[in-house]
Structures are given as C-alpha cells and as structure tokens.
Amino acid sequence: MSKFTLGQPEGIGVVEPGYGTFGPVEPLSSAFLPAPPPPTEVERSDSQIGFLVEQLCDRARMLGEKFGVSLKDFPLERPAVPSTSDERLVHAIVNLSPHEAVSLERVRDAWGLWYRSSVGGLQPRPAVPAMPLRDAPLAARRQFLLRSDAFFTEYMRQTVDKLKASTEAISAGVKTVERLDAFFSSEAMDSASKGARPAVLVGQPLGLPAPKGALPSPEQVRHAIKAKPIKAKLIK
Incomplete structure (x- = not known):
C-alpha cells in the first residue's frame, strides 16, 4: 500500500521515496542496465x-x-x-x-x-x-x-x-695528495728537519713513482724523462 501524508484530499497523496503504488520498489539489477559503449580507437x-x-x-x-x-x-x-x-x-x-x-x-x-x-x-x-x-x-x-x-x-x-x-x-687531486704524503714521510723531510737541504727534483711529473724512504736516483729520473720528456733538473 502506498503511504499518504495527512491533510491531503482523499486519492491524492505523496509517495515516499522507495515506495510505489503497490509497495516498496526494489532497485534494478545491474544485469538490466545497458553496458557502456567500448572505447574508440582515438580514446585507446x-x-x-x-x-x-x-x-x-x-x-x-x-x-x-x-x-x-x-x-x-x-x-x-x-x-x-x-x-x-x-x-x-x-x-x-x-x-x-x-x-x-x-x-x-x-x-x-x-x-x-x-x-x-x-x-x-x-x-x-x-x-x-x-x-x-x-x-x-x-x-x-x-x-x-x-x-x-x-x-x-x-x-x-x-x-x-x-x-x-x-x-x-678527483683522480688528479688524489694523486697530488698521495705524492705530498709520500714526500712528508720520506727521508727528505728527515734531512730537512736536521738542517740539511734535501735534493728536490724541479718539475717532477705526477707519473714518477712516489718515493719510498728516499728520493729517486738520477738513473730513475733519466729513465722517467726519456719515457715522458719534461724540463727537469736536479738541484743539490
């Protein structure tokens, strides 16, 4: 039965949501709803x-x-x-x-x-x-x-x-730091601390091996110069 509001003339009523003329209205199943159209090629x-x-x-x-x-x-x-x-x-x-x-x-x-x-x-x-x-x-x-x-x-x-x-x-900076560290730990620094003037190779390239306990010998210097010519001289 439909529900009517009070004060309305007989036969004229306001149906509440969810109710029809013959009782509650069941929602339509999704199976009865039309399927959306497939996307177009442009949309894809x-x-x-x-x-x-x-x-x-x-x-x-x-x-x-x-x-x-x-x-x-x-x-x-x-x-x-x-x-x-x-x-x-x-x-x-x-x-x-x-x-x-x-x-x-x-x-x-x-x-x-x-x-x-x-x-x-x-x-x-x-x-x-x-x-x-x-x-x-x-x-x-x-x-x-x-x-x-x-x-x-x-x-x-x-x-x-x-x-x-x-x-x-970075590589060049690391080589320079290693060369300076080797110089500080060599006998040249020991000689300098005793007042003697150490032998210094002017223009020594970074390619020379770092001194281990002593500065390179003249033969090592000449060999390095032949392999990589530079202007170098030995100051004593």
Missing part, C-alpha cells in the same frame, strides 16, 4: 599516450634523484627557420613562434618532467609557471613522446660529461 591511443608519459615521468624522477643533473628547456618543436641571411628576419620568426619546452629538473622540491609554454611575440617571453608533464595538453604529451629518445639521449650525454669531468679532477 590517448590512454596509451598518458600511460607512456607516466612511465617516462617515473624514470625521469629516478634519474634526477640519483644523479642530480638537470636538463632545462628542451624544445618540443624547432621553429621553421627560412633559408635566408637576414638575421633580423630569422630572429623575428623565432620570437613570433610559440615556445613549448620540457625540462628534467627539481621544481618545488620534486624531481620530474616539467612542461612550459609561452606565446610568441616581439616582447621578451614572460616566465610561465611549470606544470607536470603528465598534466600538459595532450598535443604536448604526444609531441614529447616523438622526441623522448632525443631528450633522454641529451640528458645522458650531459650527465656522463659532468661525471667524467668530476672523476678526472
């Missing part, structure tokens, strides 16, 4: 683009946290520059072109891929706040996938160059 490809960008963002975060190297303002597209010698025309075309770039850097204490864009114009481009690449427009994410190999190739090249330069500098 857009979803795949988002998935791949997420994968690259995760790997970029791990690279930044491990090496601490940034790659900034990698252009998503190169502006079409006409083949002309007029530098003013080339400069104007570049400035008028929209600028979209991706960076691997730390922004707001978070390493990852960051997207920036600006509208071309004759005035200097204003600073545009960076947004995570995963939140960038679909066209920008699609273009990044096209250039993703070039992006990470350039990142790895810069990382290797910086690590190589630091490794060479």
Whole structure:
C-alpha cells in the first residue's frame, strides 16, 4: 500500500521515496542496465599516450634523484627557420613562434618532467609557471613522446660529461695528495728537519713513482724523462 501524508484530499497523496503504488520498489539489477559503449580507437591511443608519459615521468624522477643533473628547456618543436641571411628576419620568426619546452629538473622540491609554454611575440617571453608533464595538453604529451629518445639521449650525454669531468679532477687531486704524503714521510723531510737541504727534483711529473724512504736516483729520473720528456733538473 502506498503511504499518504495527512491533510491531503482523499486519492491524492505523496509517495515516499522507495515506495510505489503497490509497495516498496526494489532497485534494478545491474544485469538490466545497458553496458557502456567500448572505447574508440582515438580514446585507446590517448590512454596509451598518458600511460607512456607516466612511465617516462617515473624514470625521469629516478634519474634526477640519483644523479642530480638537470636538463632545462628542451624544445618540443624547432621553429621553421627560412633559408635566408637576414638575421633580423630569422630572429623575428623565432620570437613570433610559440615556445613549448620540457625540462628534467627539481621544481618545488620534486624531481620530474616539467612542461612550459609561452606565446610568441616581439616582447621578451614572460616566465610561465611549470606544470607536470603528465598534466600538459595532450598535443604536448604526444609531441614529447616523438622526441623522448632525443631528450633522454641529451640528458645522458650531459650527465656522463659532468661525471667524467668530476672523476678526472678527483683522480688528479688524489694523486697530488698521495705524492705530498709520500714526500712528508720520506727521508727528505728527515734531512730537512736536521738542517740539511734535501735534493728536490724541479718539475717532477705526477707519473714518477712516489718515493719510498728516499728520493729517486738520477738513473730513475733519466729513465722517467726519456719515457715522458719534461724540463727537469736536479738541484743539490
């Protein structure tokens, strides 16, 4: 039986939620609901683009946290520059072109891929706040996938160059420290502490073996000079 509110004329009533004319209404089973349409091919490809960008963002975060190297303002597209010698025309075309770039850097204490864009114009481009690449427009994410190999190739090249330069500098510094430590512990320092002037090889290269208890003999010096010519003389 349906339920009616008090004060209403007979035959006119307000049915409470969940009740029908002949009693409670059972919710329809999901088996009777129409199935959603399958995704289109365009929707499938857009979803795949988002998935791949997420994968690259995760790997970029791990690279930044491990090496601490940034790659900034990698252009998503190169502006079409006409083949002309007029530098003013080339400069104007570049400035008028929209600028979209991706960076691997730390922004707001978070390493990852960051997207920036600006509208071309004759005035200097204003600073545009960076947004995570995963939140960038679909066209920008699609273009990044096209250039993703070039992006990470350039990142790895810069990382290797910086690590190589630091490794060479560290190696040279270690050799110098070891050479000085060997000199301090040699008999030359003992002679100097007794007031005698020790024999010093001027221009001794880092390639000479560190002295062990005594300075190199003249024969060792001549052999080293023949192997690696330098200007050296023995001061007595």
